Amino acid sequence: MSWVDHLVCWFAEYKRSLPWRESNDAYAVWVSEIMLQQTRIEAVLGYYQRFMRAFPTVEALAGAPLERVLKLWEGLGYYSRARNLHKAAQQIVERGGFPRTSAELQTLAGIGEYTAGAIAAIAFGEPALAIDGNVMRVVSRLYALEEDVLLASSRKHVKELLLQVYPKNRASDFVQGLMELGELVCIPKTPRCESCPLQTDCQALARGLQTRLPLRVPKTKQRLEHRIVCIVQKEGKVLLFQRPQEGLLQGLWEYPNVLAAEPKKARSALKETYGIDLKPLELMGKAEHVYTHIRWQMQFFRAEAGSDFAAARRPYRWATREELRQDIMLPTAFKKIDWEEWS
Numbered sequence: 001m002s003w004v005d006h007l008v009c010w011f012a013e014y015k016r017s018l019p020w021r022e023s024n025d026a027y028a029v030w031v032s033e034i035m036l037q038q039t040r041i042e043a044v045l046g047y048y049q050r051f052m053r054a055f056p057t058v059e060a061l062a063g064a065p066l067e068r069v070l071k072l073w074e075g076l077g078y079y080s081r082a083r084n085l086h087k088a089a090q091q092i093v094e095r096g097g098f099p100r101t102s103a104e105l106q107t108l109a110g111i112g113e114y115t116a117g118a119i120a121a122i123a124f125g126e127p128a129l130a131i132d133g134n135v136m137r138v139v140s141r142l143y144a145l146e147e148d149v150l151l152a153s154s155r156k157h158v159k160e161l162l163l164q165v166y167p168k169n170r171a172s173d174f175v176q177g178l179m180e181l182g183e184l185v186c187i188p189k190t191p192r193c194e195s196c197p198l199q200t201d202c203q204a205l206a207r208g209l210q211t212r213l214p215l216r217v218p219k220t221k222q223r224l225e226h227r228i229v230c231i232v233q234k235e236g237k238v239l240l241f242q243r244p245q246e247g248l249l250q251g252l253w254e255y256p257n258v259l260a261a262e263p264k265k266a267r268s269a270l271k272e273t274y275g276i277d278l279k280p281l282e283l284m285g286k287a288e289h290v291y292t293h294i295r296w297q298m299q300f301f302r303a304e305a306g307s308d309f310a311a312a313r314r315p316y317r318w319a320t321r322e323e324l325r326q327d328i329m330l331p332t333a334f335k336k337i338d339w340e341e342w343s
C-alpha cells in the first residue's frame, strides 16, 4: 500500500467526530474552516454549534443583521472573519447557490486558496489541496524535505508532490487525513511516530530527522533607520544627488536624505553630507521601505536649498518629472510618496 492508502484508511478509522464532519455540507465546512483560522478546535466547538443553531443555512446567515452575526462571534476575535462570512453568504445567495469549484470559491469575500481548497475537496470531491502549516510539516517530514517551509518555493514543491499522488476519488478523506495527521500525530515538537500510519513510508523517521524538520530559516534581524528626505523643487524640477559609488544603492540618484528622526536634527547632517544648506519645511508624507538588513522609516519634507551649489559635495542635478519617470533610476524607497501633488 502507498502512504496515501495508509493515510486514507487511518483517517476513515480514527478521525475525530466533529460536528461539521457529520454532513460534509459546504456551508458547514466553510463556517468551521473560517472559525478554525487562528483558533483551536476545542475553543471553536461551542461557537460553531451556537452559530449553526442561529444560522442553519447560508440563506439564514445572508438575511441576518450583521450586528447579530458579530454578537455570536464575540470572543472568537478577528472580527473581519465574521464580516466576510456575512458578506460572502450574501454573495452566494445572490449567485443562486454555493460555487462548486475552488477557483470560483476564491471569488467570495474572505475565502483564500486554503479555505477554497478545503471546501472544494471535502464538500464537492474536487481534487483540490488545502495546504497550511500542518500539511507543510507532515509532507516535509514524509519526504525529508530540507527546504525552508516559509518560502513560497517550498509550498509549491509540496503542492507538486501531493498532486502527483492525489487519490482523485478520495479527495475529502485525503485532504482531511493530512490535516488530522498534522493535528494529532505528526505534531510540531514531538511527533508521535510510534502510532503514525505513515511510519514505514516516512523518510524523516528513517533518517532520524523527524524532530529537525520542518526547516525554518530564521530571518535576519533588520536594523531600523529613521530618515528625513528632502524634496526641493525649482521651476518644475526636483533636486537629486548621486549616491556614492560604493555601498547600498551605489551610484543611483536620490533625494537628499539623512539619518534623523526630526527635521531640526537633520539640518547639520544634511549640510555635512551634501555640502549645501538644506532646510526641511513641511511634512509631505511618511513611508517605509525594507531592504534585506535595514528598514527605512522615511519622512518626506518639502524643503528649501541654499544657493551655494559650488560647495556641493556630491554630483547633483535638477530633474524634470519626465526624466524621473523615464530616464533616471530612482531607488524604489523614494517612489513611495507622490510629491508631485505638492508642486
Ligand code: SF4
Pocket: 138, 141, 142, 185, 186, 187, 191, 192, 193, 194, 196, 197, 198, 199, 202, 203, 204, 205, 210
Ligand atoms: S513517522 Fe513521525 S515524522 Fe513521519 S509522518 Fe509520521 S509522525 Fe510524522
